[in-house]
Amino acid sequence: MSILREKILHVASDLFQTRGINSTGVDTIVAVAGTTKMTLYKYFHSKENLILEVLQKGHQDFQAWLNGKMSSKKPTEKLQQLFDHIEEWITAPDFRGMAFLKASAEFPNEENAVHRLSAEQSRQFKQYLAGLATDAGAKDPEALALQLSLLIEGAVQAEQMKRGSGAIKYAKKAAKILIEMALKG
Amino acid sequence: MSILREKILHVASDLFQTRGINSTGVDTIVAVAGTTKMTLYKYFHSKENLILEVLQKGHQDFQAWLNGKMSSKKPTEKLQQLFDHIEEWITAPDFRGMAFLKASAEFPNEENAVHRLSAEQSRQFKQYLAGLATDAGAKDPEALALQLSLLIEGAVQAEQMKRGSGAIKYAKKAAKILIEMALKG
DNA sequence: TATGAAATATACAAATCTGTATATTTCATG
DNA sequence: CATGAAATATACAGATTTGTATATTTCATA
Numbered sequence: 446m447s448i449l450r451e452k453i454l455h456v457a458s459d460l461f462q463t464r465g466i467n468s469t470g471v472d473t474i475v476a477v478a479g480t481t482k483m484t485l486y487k488y489f490h491s492k493e494n495l496i497l498e499v500l501q502k503g504h505q506d507f508q509a510w511l512n513g514k515m516s517s518k519k520p521t522e523k524l525q526q527l528f529d530h531i532e533e534w535i536t537a538p539d540f541r542g543m544a545f546l547k548a549s550a551e552f553p554n555e556e557n558a559v560h561r562l563s564a565e566q567s568r569q570f571k572q573y574l575a576g577l578a579t580d581a582g583a584k585d586p587e588a589l590a591l592q593l594s595l596l597i598e599g600a601v602q603a604e605q606m607k608r609g610s611g612a613i614k615y616a617k618k619a620a621k622i623l624i625e626m627a628l629k630g
Numbered sequence: 631m632s633i634l635r636e637k638i639l640h641v642a643s644d645l646f647q648t649r650g651i652n653s654t655g656v657d658t659i660v661a662v663a664g665t666t667k668m669t670l671y672k673y674f675h676s677k678e679n680l681i682l683e684v685l686q687k688g689h690q691d692f693q694a695w696l697n698g699k700m701s702s703k704k705p706t707e708k709l710q711q712l713f714d715h716i717e718e719w720i721t722a723p724d725f726r727g728m729a730f731l732k733a734s735a736e737f738p739n740e741e742n743a744v745h746r747l748s749a750e751q752s753r754q755f756k757q758y759l760a761g762l763a764t765d766a767g768a769k770d771p772e773a774l775a776l777q778l779s780l781l782i783e784g785a786v787q788a789e790q791m792k793r794g795s796g797a798i799k800y801a802k803k804a805a806k807i808l809i810e811m812a813l814k815g
Numbered sequence: 816t817a818t819g820a821a822a823t824a825t826a827c828a829a830a831t832c833t834g835t836a837t838a839t840t841t842c843a844t845g
Numbered sequence: 846c847a848t849g850a851a852a853t854a855t856a857c858a859g860a861t862t863t864g865t866a867t868a869t870t871t872c873a874t875a
Contacts, residue, residue, distance in 0.1 A: 465736055467652040470832060475775040481853060482834075492833065542738070549791045551650055552733035553727070564791045591788075591797060598787055599780030605733045606749045612776060616861080619777040622811055623804055634822080655862060666823060667864075677863065 450488045453478045458499045459519060463543035466496060466551050477614070487604075496559055503544040503565045509571070510534075520580035524593070524624050527577065528617045531597055535604050535613045542605040546598060582628060589627040596620055634672045637663045642682045647726035651681060651744075680746055681733070688729040689751045693758070695719075705765035708815040709778070709809050712762065713802045716782055717778050720789050720798045731783060755779060767813060774812040781805055 456478040460469045471492055475485050489495040515523060515532045534540060545563035552559040571594045578586035578593075596616040603612035641663040652667040655788045656677055660670050674680040699715045701707060710803040719725060730748035756779045763771035763778075788797035 447851095455676050465738055467650070467654070468735070469833085472832080481855095483854090484852065486655075487852090491832095494645060495733045513828065542813060545737040546787065547738065550732040551649060551652070553650055553732070554795070559789070560791075562812065567791055571758075588803070592781075593802055595784030595797060595804070596777075596780050596783075596787065599782075599784035602754070602783055602787060603780065605738070606745075606752055608740070612780060615773050615776045618773070618781055619780070619804075619808055626807055632821090656864085657862085666825095668824090669822060671864065672822090707850095 447488070449478070449480055450482055453480065453485055453495070454489065454499060457495055458503060458544070459541075460614070461496070461499060462544065462547070466548060469497075470532055474511050482580050493558060496560055500544055500548060500566065500624075502564055504569070508569075512571065520577075521582070521628075523577050525621065527574075528597075528613075528620050531600075532613045532617060535601065543598065543601045546601060547605070567594075567598075578627070582626060583624075589623065593620055596623075632673070634663070634665055636671055638665065638670055638673065638680070639687055640682060642680055643725075643729070645687060646684060647729065648734070650776060651733060656680075659755055663688070678743060685729055685733060685744070685747055685751065689754075693754075705762075706767065706813075708762050709763065709766050710806065712759075712778075713782075716785075717798045717802060720786065728783065728786045732790070737772050752779075752783075763812070766809075768809075769812060774808065777808050778783075778805055781808075 453474065457469070457474050460474060460477065471482055472487060474495075475482050478485075485495070489498060499520045511527075511534075515527065518526055545566040548561050548569075549563035552563070555559060555564075562610060571590050574590035574593050578589045583589045595621055600612040600616040603610045638659065642654070642659050645662065656667055656670060659680075660667050663670075670680070674683060695723075696712075696715060696719075700712065703711055705711055730751040734745050734748035734752075737748070739745060740749075756775050758770045759775035759778050763774045764781060768774045785797040785801040788795045
């Protein structure tokens with residue numbers, strides 16, 4: 446509803462990705478967003494709360510974008526084409542990484558709320574892959590989904606570490622082999 | 631030479647892994663190590679310097695451990711057995727993750743010294759895998775090495791996020807397929 | 816026992832962090 | 846124009862951060 450609320454979310458998301466979460470103070474966020482701490486704490490009553498909302502919005506936006514790309518495709522081809530979309534995402538100039546991967550590294554304690562949300566989002570992504578694997582007729586959909594998630598998250602990690610790594614190119618080739626083996630074998 | 635220096639390195643490494651780097655102050659480190667800031671700053675003249683030394687020692691120790699495990703094996707079997715050792719490492723109770731993966735997430739800026747060292751260590755690990763792939767007679771050793779590194783780093787990431795994920799089990803199966811394809815095909 | 820380096824305790828500086836209190840200004844709506 | 850909620854500026858509290866200054870104590874060695 447509020448424009449300032451959205452602005453804060455957007456700015457925080459950007460700063461968290463480019464500078465890290467713990468290295469970004471709320472003073473910086475409100476300065477870039479062009480507002481004050483009073484407003485920030487009105488909408489998000491703690492920094493941890495803001496972090497959680499940023500993560501949730503990021504995950505929702507990503508899933509919505511991916512779902513839009515994936516619509517109206519044959520089940521057997523969906524898994525392959527998924528990697529085309531992931532490649533488009535990773536190689537885009539404004540790619541900044543997978544938010545929940547970084548967040549879980551900054552909050553390693555498994556009891557921490559941010560870590561728990563990150564783990565939940567990772568689980569949901571694997572579940573999404575498992576759905577695609579099931580539709581495609583894989584023998585062991587959970588196994589294939591986990592293997593593909595390793596390739597995707599590994600490629601994202603590699604690209605976070607070094608832009609232009611080209612990792613996704615080789616992840617795609619590996620995925621093709623694994624998908625074929627899981628469907629035929 | 632100095633026992634305190636080693637103690638500080640060890641304690642810092644442990645705290646960085648369990649609580650995160652930016653969330654661990656030097657006051658905490660010296661308190662746990664049973665010394666004072668004066669001593670810490672005598673050996674490591676800044677926190678960033680300490681972080682870099684912790685990363686370097688961690689990487690050296692890991693490579694030394696792995697090299698010890700890998701000695702006297704047939705080149706064609708080394709790649710497979712590598713995953714057995716990685717599994718042993720990941721499933722050990724005191725496994726705390728891959729230090730350079732977390733560090734690069736906490737310092738996302740590619741110009742940052744900690745990020746650069748992390749990227750360098752990741753590159754060295756891929757190079758090590760490429761050496762094994764070459765010895766094994768892979769057609770495109772660089773490609774296979776990159777794919778295997780995606781599986782390993784992905785599995786480590788998964789285990790960092792949730793202990794007992796079992797990801798390495800499926801990474802091994804995927805690796806077996808990819809290795810066979812790279813050697814035969 | 817005397818010397819001198821290593822380590823220590825204590826205190827502090829200066830900056831930054833999250834979060835709040837207070838009072839003023841903007842601005843759409845009645 | 847008047848009312849009232851939203852947003853603002855300003856200032857501050859209290860804790861924590863990295864890093865240093867100073868002075869004392871430990872302790873092996875000459």
